[in-house]
Amino acid sequence: MPSDEVETHRRRGRFLMPLDDVETPALLIDLDALEHNIGVIAKHYRGKSIRLRPHGKNHKSPQVFAMQVEAGGTVGGVCAAKVSEAEVFVEAGAGNVLIANQVVGVDKIARLADLARLVETTVAVDAQVQVEQLSSGARTSGVVIGVVIEVDTSMRRGGVRTTQQAVALAKLAARAPNLRFRGVMSHQVPTGRPPSRAQRFAEGNRWITHVLEAKRAIEAAGIPVDLVSTGESWTYDVAALHPEVDEIQGGTYVIMEVPYAYMSEFRFAARVMGRIVDRPNPHTALGDVTIDAIGTPNGVPTVDAPAGLRVVSIDHHGVVLRGEGVEDLALGDTFLLLTHQQDVTINRWDRFLGVRNGVVESVIEATARGCIN
């Protein structure tokens, strides 16, 4: 790296270290790729009314969230699966919160009410008892909590199953004290991966239309709707075709992962770098990346570099590598792994390294790591 470039970075107060000096294993975030991914959404949403609500569960980092907001095209607020995650992002400056999940119990609702004191806070419901608990908790705390009806679209997890249920629950929420009824939300996953672009649009449109039917039925019942939150990384462009959709809850696109490779406009931003620590025989190399360092929910990680290598197994002691070119590896040589589930990997690290042009340029804190409830 030219010394004037180093100087520029120093002036910006950035941390600089050649990648060769990094102790392994290390979670590297390619800043060019990260900025590219954030830029794809910002550019696509420019001039449209749809906005991205960055999902905090994916990167766990207020620093990355700030980059998303700064790039534009977002709601300025955060999406979270848990109250604890939302707390971290609100403390770091998130302008509003959607808990895209059910929140139950006096303790949790009290924490939600504390958030509602600071920023506009909305939570998903799909049952009468949740509405009653939320209303009661909000009243006790003297706040107003926003409510959206979760509509089940493909996840078979939470969410009302019929439009009738959505309307009934909306009526209840609209008249519950200290609640503000806002609209509908849903998640969806593609049933087949990797789908073609045409399949992706057909499937995405089907689910989004299903949510919009619930929205229209609620409006037809005389209840105003001001929020339709549906779509994810894989439907960011499909959702943009529907003017009634206000926001999507996107997360995977920022860091990316192997099963999302079909979304080829996004780039893999995260790699775990390791070093070869053993060559027990000519066909095998052991690396220092353990299961503490990378998520492996679907088996083993994919080797990004050197090309030709594959992961045979991974455990607490390290990773076993085989394949073409393994015989050329010496102790201390580096390799890069891609993750199959980026959010699980991110959650194993308290911080990761922002890398550009072979230099560590920043340390990114994953402040929401370990937010469990």
Add this chain to the structure above:
Amino acid sequence: MPSDEVETHRRRGRFLMPLDDVETPALLIDLDALEHNIGVIAKHYRGKSIRLRPHGKNHKSPQVFAMQVEAGGTVGGVCAAKVSEAEVFVEAGAGNVLIANQVVGVDKIARLADLARLVETTVAVDAQVQVEQLSSGARTSGVVIGVVIEVDTSMRRGGVRTTQQAVALAKLAARAPNLRFRGVMSHQVPTGRPPSRAQRFAEGNRWITHVLEAKRAIEAAGIPVDLVSTGESWTYDVAALHPEVDEIQGGTYVIMEVPYAYMSEFRFAARVMGRIVDRPNPHTALGDVTIDAIGTPNGVPTVDAPAGLRVVSIDHHGVVLRGEGVEDLALGDTFLLLTHQQDVTINRWDRFLGVRNGVVESVIEATARGCIN
């Protein structure tokens, strides 16, 4: 709980909270089960020369390590897969260290040498270049580092593959400056699970005998051996039949996990407690335990209670439960999950709750959580 019992706990300075008041999800450690498991080893090794070397990767907690040492039957030191783990346990008072893994590179060896300044430190090798690097690093730091030859027994990971390799490497290590050659070590896993007791003994004996052959060949070459470290939780009793075995590296037995259920003398000590947060339809309940809270390397966790339930899926939003009795579950009801890989689960928590008789009695810090390199 009777008030005099509460008083006794208070006098002992223990933290007390009824389980009903615990915010979920929570990682509960059944202290009776933990003490029982620790006691099985301590009792079995009483009067024998074999000792347990507690593996820090399993519980990540100096507090649990202290319980193991206090119960007896241990070497008073710790086993670790990574230098960072060993650093935490030595800082907390571990009397000596075995890194049951290869340590490579100037930075890591310097950290190893720092440990060797504080306590007796031994590390596994299986290649000439490692011996040379360690010797050079130990000399630079002015310390002596202990060395054991790792022998491959079933893992197909690290370890020399032949007795000839073991002898050649032992000769090299025995004359390398600033190294102290100590002996041999190995790990092994049963090829079939769950094996019968007879199969377990046959298989364990075969691997242990393989390690002892290497040990005897090294001795026959005129090099004294003072450490044979082999065996694990599943062979703690098999290894005790071999007077030449000095220590086993045991970890899983303390917390236990579903795939180890065949070791029926040990009890499941860890459970993740969650609460029902949604009943989207009569056959489904959603719980608040996410993949941030429990390791699921082999699919989904097992439901311990209520009986009859099973986990259908788990993600960042929670866990989907179905099965017999699901229709009786109300929002706020608790359930308990058993983990299929305890070390991965432990590593997701910064601390867990020690529970006895339905009361939280202590908070146990997992200080070595996140030790990645």
